[in-house]
Amino acid sequence: MSKRLRSSEVCADCSGPDPSWASVNRGTFICDECCSVHRSLGRHISQVRHLKHTPWPPTLLQMVETLYNNGANSIWEHSLLDPASIMSGRRKANPQDKVHPNKAEFIRAKYQMLAFVHRLPCRDDDSMTAKDLSKQLHSSVRTGNLETCLRLLSLGAQANFFHPEKGNTPLHVASKAGQILQAELLAVYGADPGTQDSSGKTPVDYARQGGHHELAERLVEIQYELTDRLAFYLCGRKPDHKNGQHFIIPQMADSLDLSELAKAAKKKLQSLSNHLFEELAMDVYDEVDRRETDAVWLATQNHSTLVTETTVVPFLPVNPEYSSTRNQGRQKLARFNAHEFATLVIDILSDAKRRQQGSPLSGSKDNVELILKTISNQHSIESQDNDQPDYDSVASDEDTDLEATASKANRQKSLDSDLSDGPVTVQEFMEVKNALVASEAKIQQLMKVNNNLSDELRIMQKKASRLEKQNSTPESDYDNTPNDTDPDDTGSSRKGRQRSMVWQGDGSVPDTVEPHTAPSPILPSTEDVIRKTEQITKNIQELLRAAQENKHDSYIPCSERIHVAVTEMAALFPKKPKSDTVRTSLRLLTSSAYRLQSECKKTLPGDPGPPTDIQLVTQQVIQCAYDIAKAAKQLVTITTKENNN
Known part of the structure; x- marks a missing residue:
């Protein structure tokens, strides 16, 4: 049984009692009010999960607990521990503070601005600093000291760093040493279990060679986390990776859209480059996370006392690392109803499987439509409400015209500013680009x-x-x-x-x-x-x-x-x-x-x-x-x- 419900636990941000949420990538437990602010920051800043009402891979929860119990919060509040901070008037939030602006300002400063993190001495060559930090991370992951690795990651160490002399990544090292919690932490920060070292071996290979079977199985799950999450969202089941089943493609009669726009959208999805397809899949994953967390949030709140400042997150927050057009595309995913969104998820799962297995994409329009007609014959499609359109346009006139010709979220991934392939992709990008006037x-x-x-x-x-x-x-x-x-x-x-x-x-x-x-x-x-x-x-x-x-x-x-x-x-x-x-x-x-x-x-x-x-x-x-x-x-x-x- 997890130790997470100990009465001594307090919110990492305001010290309120009995926190019920966790920030996975920050290694902290947080209360409802502070969680509402975390969610508004976006997953690129804080990845939140409910401690009791969200499914947890056991070792992922164990990783967060270990970080919390070993003082991970001091990483994010380093300078506040200095007595001089008290003298200067800087302090953390307390349970009695209002969510806005008090708690929100503190949490944004703490996690978004990293205002209290220990700063390294300034050097002329920032890349050398990052390289040095990454080399330290590479060495540290062979031990069980999670907070040291989190501190290095907070300072800029790269989870996917490829060590030029050793010829491998930190995840290779952690897997060889059987450090499953280190592997969890590295994966949260973007480490890829499928990366090959200079010998052509993956972290999964090293875990199996070392007899770390639980770790090997978990690394395979992490490798398919995106598609597993999408499948589970639709049908509540995950593939049986142990027996070689790596994909579940739900064929849901009440969720599949067989309209002409949906068919065209599927074809455009298949024509995307791997890079753009991965971005689309990541954005849809974030939207699934937002919707599922919204459901947990609404189910766990005391609605008789819930204040309006702690509310659901209506669409994906802006990620400043993404282009403006991609951010707008991500936000529009929230406008999809369940029917449209399920259709998009199924299309992504199908094409992810095709791409991984290296199946060629037929250029025949008939073949694409034949697949859809086959599904249509297998399932009776529920009639749709004709009184309202499937997709509510909320953008400008130019955008409305675009939505009439390019359906659903498949076009959204044509939005990133570094598009370079395919006439359809470029055309869609330019249409959206022209619609977004300076x-x-x-x-x-x-x-x-x-x-x-x-x-x-x-x-x-x-x-x-x-x-x-x-x-x-x-x-x-x-x-x-x-x-x-x-x-x-x-x-x-x-x-x-x-x-x-x-x-x-x-x-x-x-x-x-x-x-x-x-x-x-x-x-x-x-x-x-x-x-x-x-x-x-x-x-x-x-x-x-x-x-x-x-x-x-x-x-x-x-x-x-x-x-x-x-x-x-x-x-x-x-x-x-x-x-x-x-x-x-x-x-x-x-x-x-x-x-x-x-x-x-x-x-x-x-x-x-x-x-x-x-x-x-x-x-x-x-x-x-x-x-x-x-x-x-x-x-x-x-x-x-x-x-x-």
């Missing part, structure tokens, strides 16, 4: 949109009174009050929730429209829509001025005012408008305002020097603001036209 140009464009919108509003207001008299409407049935659904009822369905009509305020995820709500042709008065649009426009202009003047601390209050105005405007409309164009505009309006709030919260640390991704955040903020203004303008135009008829 921040300054977008600011000017949005300013122009707002000016035009203001002019239109003045004209429409003159007609509003007359239209109001002619079109007195009954009470709206759009009951848009927050939290009209019991939070406990949403836990099991969060994986599949994507279609957002209205969102509940203060950072919660978009809600799902009730399936039995009858479509309503009733629209609000033009005057009411104009009034709410004016509020939105005014607040957007304030946000843009803040962006132009680099006043990043103004982002959050501006986004909150926009959020309120958008919520009030959405409340004017029926829950399920009969008009497709109204539904599309409302989705764009509410989801963009929600994404805007999430982006603005990334500016919370408030350090004198903005974080390295502040330009990317600003670009995302401007894009969201542009989409909100465009959606509001569409709703004004639609309402005016309909009320005139």
